[in-house]
Amino acid sequence: MKIAVCIKRVPDSETRVKIAADGKSLDEAGVKFILNPYDEFAVEEALRRKEQAGAGEVVVIALGPAAAQETIRTALAMGADRGILLQADRLPVDGFEAAKALAAELKNAGFDLILFGKMAIDDSNHQVGPMVAELLDLPCVTTVAHLEIASGKGVAEREIEGGVEVVEFPLPAVLTTDKGLNEPRYPALKGIMAAKKKPLDVKPTALGAGGLEIVALTPPPERPAGKIVGEGAAAVPELVRLLREEAKVL
Amino acid sequence: MSDVLAVLEQRDGVVRKVSHEVVTGARRLADALGGSVDALLLAAGAARGADLLGGFGADKVITLIHAAFGSYAPEGYARVIAERVQTAAGRYGAVVFAASATGKDLAPRVAARLGRPLAQDVTDVGAESGAVTVVRPVYAGKALLQLKIVGSPALLSLRPNVFTPVQRPKAGAQESVAGNGPAGRVVVKQIKAADAGTLDVAEAPIIVSGGRGLKEPANFKVLEQLAAAFGGRAAVGASRAVVDAGWRPHADQVGQTGKTVSPTLYVAVGISGAIQHLAGMRTSKVIVAINKDKDAPIFKVADYGIVGDLFEIVPKLAEEIRKLHG
Ligand SMILES: Cc1cc2nc3c(=O)[nH]c(=O)nc-3n(C[C@H](O)[C@H](O)[C@H](O)COP(=O)(O)OP(=O)(O)OC[C@H]3O[C@@H](n4cnc5c(N)ncnc54)[C@H](O)[C@@H]3O)c2cc1C
Ligand SMILES: Nc1ncnc2c1ncn2[C@@H]1O[C@H](COP(=O)(O)O)[C@@H](O)[C@H]1O
Numbered sequence: 001m002k003i004a005v006c007i008k009r010v011p012d013s014e015t016r017v018k019i020a021a022d023g024k025s026l027d028e029a030g031v032k033f034i035l036n037p038y039d040e041f042a043v044e045e046a047l048r049r050k051e052q053a054g055a056g057e058v059v060v061i062a063l064g065p066a067a068a069q070e071t072i073r074t075a076l077a078m079g080a081d082r083g084i085l086l087q088a089d090r091l092p093v094d095g096f097e098a099a100k101a102l103a104a105e106l107k108n109a110g111f112d113l114i115l116f117g118k119m120a121i122d123d124s125n126h127q128v129g130p131m132v133a134e135l136l137d138l139p140c141v142t143t144v145a146h147l148e149i150a151s152g153k154g155v156a157e158r159e160i161e162g163g164v165e166v167v168e169f170p171l172p173a174v175l176t177t178d179k180g181l182n183e184p185r186y187p188a189l190k191g192i193m194a195a196k197k198k199p200l201d202v203k204p205t206a207l208g209a210g211g212l213e214i215v216a217l218t219p220p221p222e223r224p225a226g227k228i229v230g231e232g233a234a235a236v237p238e239l240v241r242l243l244r245e246e247a248k249v250l
Numbered sequence: 251m252s253d254v255l256a257v258l259e260q261r262d263g264v265v266r267k268v269s270h271e272v273v274t275g276a277r278r279l280a281d282a283l284g285g286s287v288d289a290l291l292l293a294a295g296a297a298r299g300a301d302l303l304g305g306f307g308a309d310k311v312i313t314l315i316h317a318a319f320g321s322y323a324p325e326g327y328a329r330v331i332a333e334r335v336q337t338a339a340g341r342y343g344a345v346v347f348a349a350s351a352t353g354k355d356l357a358p359r360v361a362a363r364l365g366r367p368l369a370q371d372v373t374d375v376g377a378e379s380g381a382v383t384v385v386r387p388v389y390a391g392k393a394l395l396q397l398k399i400v401g402s403p404a405l406l407s408l409r410p411n412v413f414t415p416v417q418r419p420k421a422g423a424q425e426s427v428a429g430n431g432p433a434g435r436v437v438v439k440q441i442k443a444a445d446a447g448t449l450d451v452a453e454a455p456i457i458v459s460g461g462r463g464l465k466e467p468a469n470f471k472v473l474e475q476l477a478a479a480f481g482g483r484a485a486v487g488a489s490r491a492v493v494d495a496g497w498r499p500h501a502d503q504v505g506q507t508g509k510t511v512s513p514t515l516y517v518a519v520g521i522s523g524a525i526q527h528l529a530g531m532r533t534s535k536v537i538v539a540i541n542k543d544k545d546a547p548i549f550k551v552a553d554y555g556i557v558g559d560l561f562e563i564v565p566k567l568a569e570e571i572r573k574l575h576g
Contacts, residue, residue: 013506013526017392026389036508093397094367095358121506123388123395126349126370127358134362139435140324142355145500147393155439160351161268161450165322166440179507211367213385215396217481220532222411224553228544232558239538240570245574247536247553250517250574 001056003046004111005080005181006132007039007104009064016220024214026122033067037075037242038117040184041177045147046115047079048182057081059111063101063207065089069200076195077187083198086205093123096211099131101205106138118143133174141167145180183245252283252380253258253342255403257309257331257360258291259352262449263320265291265299268348268453270306270415275375276346277307277416282377283343288312289422290334292327294320298424304422306415311330311422321441322352325434328359335364335403342403344382349407351450354555361405369397369406371510373533382406386460390506390529409449410453411512412533444501449485449504456480459487459504459531463520463541463560473519479571486532487511489521505530517567520560523548540564 012032020027035043043060060075062068063086072083086101106114114136116129133140145164146157148194149171156167156175187195229235229242244250256276258269273289280287289308291297294317303311314330327333337343343476345360348351349371361368373394374385382404388395399406444450451457460470470486477484488498490505504511506526514516516534521527524537531537539552539562549555556563 011389013390013529015389015392017389019393026393069476093395096361096365096367099362110299121390124371124386124390125368126354130355130358131362131368132485134328134359141436143351157442158351160441161266161453162448163441163443164501165351165438166261166442168439169436169556179503196410211400212369213398213400215398218394218396219389220387220394223269223532223537223553226537226539226549226555228549228555228557230556232556233562235556236563236566236570239556239567240403240574242554243515243536243538244574247515249536250571 001049001053001113002111003049003056003058003113003115005039005042005046005075005115006128007043007062007063007071007075007226008036008120009033009062010036010120013037013121019217019219023215026217030225033071035071036117036120038119038177041179041181042115042117043048043075043078043080043178044184046113049113049149052127059084060093061086061102061105063088063098063205064091073186073195073198076198077191078185079191081198083200085200085202087202088207089204091211092207092210093214095123095125095127096131097207097210099128099135101207103132103135105130112163112172114174116174118176118178119237129174129176136174138172138174139169141169142176143178144175145178147175147181150195166172192199213246252285253341254280254283254287255335255345256287256289257345257347257353257356257491258289258303258518259348259350260291260293260297263293263295263297265297265303268350270408271410271413272346272348272408273306273308275413276556279344279346279375279377279382283380287345290314290331292316292319292330292429300424301421304420305417307418308422311424313426314429315426316433318433319429321438323433323438324355324359324436326432327356328363329431329434330429331360334361340402344404344406347407349409353407354380356406357407364403364405366401366403366405367399369399371409372406372419373409373412375406387533390526391532392529409510411455411561451485451487451504451511452509454483454485455513456484457487457504457511457513458484458517458519458561459489459521460492460519461489461521462491464492470498472561476564476568479568479575481575489527518548518552519564521548522546523551
């Protein structure tokens with residue numbers, strides 16, 4: 001099994017969002033960056049598939065600034081075999097530009113599986129995986145929460161509103177991973193040491209500007225200060241009155 | 251030049267409710283662009299509820315019929331939608347999807363086929379000198395990104411529950427067309443339905459969510475009773491803590507690694523209000539918090555709060571709600 005996993009460097013989910021002076025981007029000062037949590041499921045799944053097959057290679061690919069080498073090292077420490085950094089200093093918000101750059105790298109490289117997270121937690125674009133699949137003309141299943149693969153065919157389960165879709169697809173294929181697929185391992189000390197010596201190719205990458213122009217990045221509207229209606233069950237009638245008469249939601 | 255194509259969904263041959271919102275959003279965009287709305291359904295036969303779509307603002311409802319389109323066929327759907335947009339030769343200024351499980355899967359495929367960018371999960375739409383503008387939450391709802399979509403068509407998906415359907419006294423024209431070509435390599439074999447009658451948290455207008463404060467899985471019965479008191483309009487949600495503990499299914503999880511919801515009413519019960527939970531529900535219209543800790547962060551985003559023991563408060567609340575509906 002030769003498996004590629006596309007991984008993104010993103011701000012930690014605890015990040016306090018401060019908007020930069022340009023009014024259009026995140027002020028990155030003091031922000032801690034991590035491997036996108038959904039991509040951890042993808043890395044874990046790749047490692048398990050390779051372990052099961054008893055042979056193969058797991059290649060992690062990140063498109064991003066030089067600092068994304070750290071993100072790649074995290075995945076190498078989990079157990080991936082080698083990394084590729086498509087180095088670009090600024091990523092456009094247009095996910096299609098990222099998809100094109102990743103597809104160019106993945107094309108004709110002979111992967112049986114190409115894995116993505118279902119979305120990056122910074123831009124929540126929710127699109128790069130299936131776009132790459134279309135560009136490479138590969139079958140694709142998104143938001144996979146359960147997966148079985150045998151003799152060149154896969155069966156995946158994905159959550160839909162009010163149910164679960166059971167989907168069949170042939171390999172090679174592109175999959176995007178959802179929570180529930182597996183429990184990602186933590187890199188062990190041995191893995192962290194080994195990761196330092198694993199190959200990491202850096203390739204300068206030029207990206208188009210894309211078709212999405214940022215007008216502004218703003219804080220979400222403040223929720224008007226709420227009120228504590230009261231304490232205990234005695235406050236319930238007043239709560240119901242407010243929901244009916246003030247909020248008008250009942 | 252500036253018509254809008256609304257891509258709709260059906261399940262088991264019935265138009266889904268989220269599609270009413272898509273037509274409503276498409277209408278709003280078409281009015282801003284000065285065009286009309288074509289609504290597109292893919293189905294195995296005539297879909298029930300297609301006749302109602304004119305009332306939400308569709309000028310024309312086109313049903314593409316193909317034996318293999320009864321349930322979602324990712325590649326076949328993407329192909330025929332992209333072909334339709336291409337054949338319309340520039341007539342569509344925008345293509346609007348639902349940011350549902352299906353829409354979020356389908357829209358990027360269509361976008362890549364058309365070589366166009368995509369704005370997923372938008373919460374507002376508009377137009378500025380002919381260009382489509384959108385607003386979408388980023389950084390887990392901690393910021394809003396305002397975007398101008400350069401070029402045409404603009405592709406976007408609408409966050410469920412945000413575009414409240416507006417009824418108009420109008421019937422759209424109906425048209426049926428035979429779909430053709432292969433359905434694709436990816437095949438939906440089966441849909442394992444959740445228990446009949448349970449609403450999905452992503453689409454419920456009312457959500458009653460429980461956290462670790464419930465103490466044990468069996469206690470979720472009090473939340474189910476509260477949800478039932480709302481008469482079929484409420485779903486039961488959960489925090490990650492209780493999903494990770496195996497008390498509730500992952501499908502019910504609200505938050506950054508769960509679902510993003512925007513119901514009319516969100517009742518957080520025994521949930522502390524961690525930033526990753528807030529990420530999933532802060533755009534709810536009205537938030538009620540019930541927590542015994544008056545300093546719990548959930549009270550900072552709640553419109554109304556009651557401090558106290560949920561095991562006393564929730565049954566009383568269910569009783570009062572039942573009285574209203576009784
Ligand atoms: C990367 C990442 C992603 C995450 N994604 C999510 C996500 O998608 N969704 C999510 O929810 N969390 C998520 N989390 C976890 C989040 O940080 C919190 O740990 C979690 O939300 C806490 O769940 P809780 O509020 O149920 O539990 P707790 O924080 O333990 O809160 C329990 C609350 O119940 C109250 N309580 C206890 N007993 C009673 C009683 N008898 N009556 C009334 N109140 C009572 C307590 O005062 C307390 O406030 C994520 C974390 C990380 C790091
Ligand atoms: N810059 C990037 N480098 C590598 N992978 C990426 C990048 N951006 C997105 N991805 C992959 O695409 C998935 C979906 O991202 P998005 O469409 O941006 O929400 C992520 O979980 C990653 O697997």
